[in-house]
Amino acid sequence: MAASAAARTIIENCAIATVDANDTEYASGYVVVAGNRIESVGAGKAPEGLDNVVRRIDGTGHLVTPGLVNTHHHFYQWITRGLATDHNLFNWLVALYPTWARIDEAMVKAAAQGSLAMMARGGVTTAMDHHYVFPKGSGDLSGAVIGAASDMGVRFTLARGSMDRSEKDGGLPPDFAVETLEGALAATEETVKKHHDASFDAMTQVAVAPCSPFSVSTELMKQGAELARRLGVRLHTHGSETVEEEQFCKELFGMGPTDYFESTGWLGSDVWMAHCVHMNDSDIAAFARTGTGVAHCPSSNARLAAGIARVPDMLAAGVPVGLGVDGTASNESGELHTELRNALLINRLGAHREAALNARQALRLGTYGGAQVLGRADQIGSLEAGKLADLVMWKIDGIGHSTIADPVTAIVFGAAAPVTLSLVNGKPVVEDNHLITVDEDAVARDARAEAQRLARIVAQG
Numbered sequence: 001m002a003a004s005a006a007a008r009t010i011i012e013n014c015a016i017a018t019v020d021a022n023d024t025e026y027a028s029g030y031v032v033v034a035g036n037r038i039e040s041v042g043a044g045k046a047p048e049g050l051d052n053v054v055r056r057i058d059g060t061g062h063l064v065t066p067g068l069v070n071t072h073h074h075f076y077q078w079i080t081r082g083l084a085t086d087h088n089l090f091n092w093l094v095a096l097y098p099t100w101a102r103i104d105e106a107m108v109k110a111a112a113q114g115s116l117a118m119m120a121r122g123g124v125t126t127a128m129d130h131h132y133v134f135p136k137g138s139g140d141l142s143g144a145v146i147g148a149a150s151d152m153g154v155r156f157t158l159a160r161g162s163m164d165r166s167e168k169d170g171g172l173p174p175d176f177a178v179e180t181l182e183g184a185l186a187a188t189e190e191t192v193k194k195h196h197d198a199s200f201d202a203m204t205q206v207a208v209a210p211c212s213p214f215s216v217s218t219e220l221m222k223q224g225a226e227l228a229r230r231l232g233v234r235l236h237t238h239g240s241e242t243v244e245e246e247q248f249c250k251e252l253f254g255m256g257p258t259d260y261f262e263s264t265g266w267l268g269s270d271v272w273m274a275h276c277v278h279m280n281d282s283d284i285a286a287f288a289r290t291g292t293g294v295a296h297c298p299s300s301n302a303r304l305a306a307g308i309a310r311v312p313d314m315l316a317a318g319v320p321v322g323l324g325v326d327g328t329a330s331n332e333s334g335e336l337h338t339e340l341r342n343a344l345l346i347n348r349l350g351a352h353r354e355a356a357l358n359a360r361q362a363l364r365l366g367t368y369g370g371a372q373v374l375g376r377a378d379q380i381g382s383l384e385a386g387k388l389a390d391l392v393m394w395k396i397d398g399i400g401h402s403t404i405a406d407p408v409t410a411i412v413f414g415a416a417a418p419v420t421l422s423l424v425n426g427k428p429v430v431e432d433n434h435l436i437t438v439d440e441d442a443v444a445r446d447a448r449a450e451a452q453r454l455a456r457i458v459a460q461g
């Protein structure tokens with residue numbers, strides 16, 4: 001059908017930050033959405049005479065940006081928040097693995113709904129879940145997560161995780177929490193074949209995602225990379241998160257994490273890695289040379305005292321960098337819009353001080369940068385004609401922001417701004433600061449019931 005046949009939504013009289021290659025902004029402009037695509041963006045009023053306009057929105061007092069893109073999360077942790085609150089990564093993992101090993105399909109579904117609801121309400125239009133705990137007999141966990149994202153109406157990448165290096169093999173997870181090498185690979189392939197959509201406007205994609213060097217065998221890393229490349233999907237894992245991980249890699253493999261990743265086929269433009277806190281200059285150069293992406297998770301890194309990732313150095317070298325909430329057992333807030341602020345503030349505590357990141361760079365990390373690391377920069381991450389209509393209207397004339405003249409400074413430096421409207425694939429997900437695709441109270445109630453059920457099962461031993 002011709003573009004003129006598609007239903008149009010017009011937003012006008014708003015400030016716009018397009019996050020295109022030139023960081024084009026309009027103090028007062030318009031966005032025309034036709035079907036699931038952005039048709040035009042510009043200064044002043046929308047063009048006259050457009051037909052089939054089904055909705056015209058006055059954006060006065062708002063900033064419109066691309067929807068936020070989350071690049072690292074573990075949805076199931078929504079029902080294990082607020083535990084092991086004063087631990088470093090390894091101690092936190094050892095404290096929580098026995099609880100996580102008891103999850104089932106109903107728990108994962110409720111946790112996914114909670115995780116997604118929290119992010120979507122805060123302007124996330126593309127979510128991801130790195131799920132790597134698959135207890136025997138726990139049901140269809142991947143299907144539960146994908147169903148929750150579909151119900152919420154957000155664009156979604158499932159990183160099908162796995163663990164096969166347990167304590168008996170020198171790994172960190174207990175023996176009962178892991179899969180076999182063959183089982184993990186077969187289940188991952190099945191998930192990709194069943195759910196991955198490679199089309200331009202895909203709502204669901206799947207990546208191959210063994211968990212981390214200290215919970216995955218070298219063989220699973222190598223064969224996982226081969227599987228992803230055979231199936232034409234992306235690769236995701238955790239990397240260089242803590243000094244303890246670095247020591248683990250040096251003791252077990254005789255090299256640091258980045259060299260280990262390279263030796264197992266895990267550097268490349270189809271790979272993105274969470275954290276990357278402990279990277280030396282040659283590690284950053286290797287990421288830049290190969291186009292390997294980074295999911296920067298500042299709040300989680302602070303919560304677990306992991307350290308400060310060298311984001312300004314990565315950006316200067318040309319490494320693609322997006323933002324991640326990380327699992328909500330290590331970032332209880334579960335929000336991404338506050339990570340823009342935290343990324344900026346935490347990086348200013350690093351070597352580059354006040355020059356580390358500015359507000360526009362922080363917004364870019366949370367939008368276009370995220371689209372890059374998910375391999376979708378041609379489709380989402382900026383407001384440009386022809387791209388998918390994933391956008392957010394932030395209210396900046398309320399008490400939290402009305403005295404900050406610059407709109408991008410307002411949403412990055414200021415409080416988390418209310419979302420008056422978010423569109424995903426051209427369809428509303430948030431209206432007037434509330435989700436319209438799901439019942440928020442029911443999501444909260446179900447997640448609490450499942451969190452309590454899990455706690456009871458764990459207490460019974």
Ligand SMILES: [Zn+2]
Pocket residue numbers: 072073074238274326327
């Ligand atoms: Zn993580």
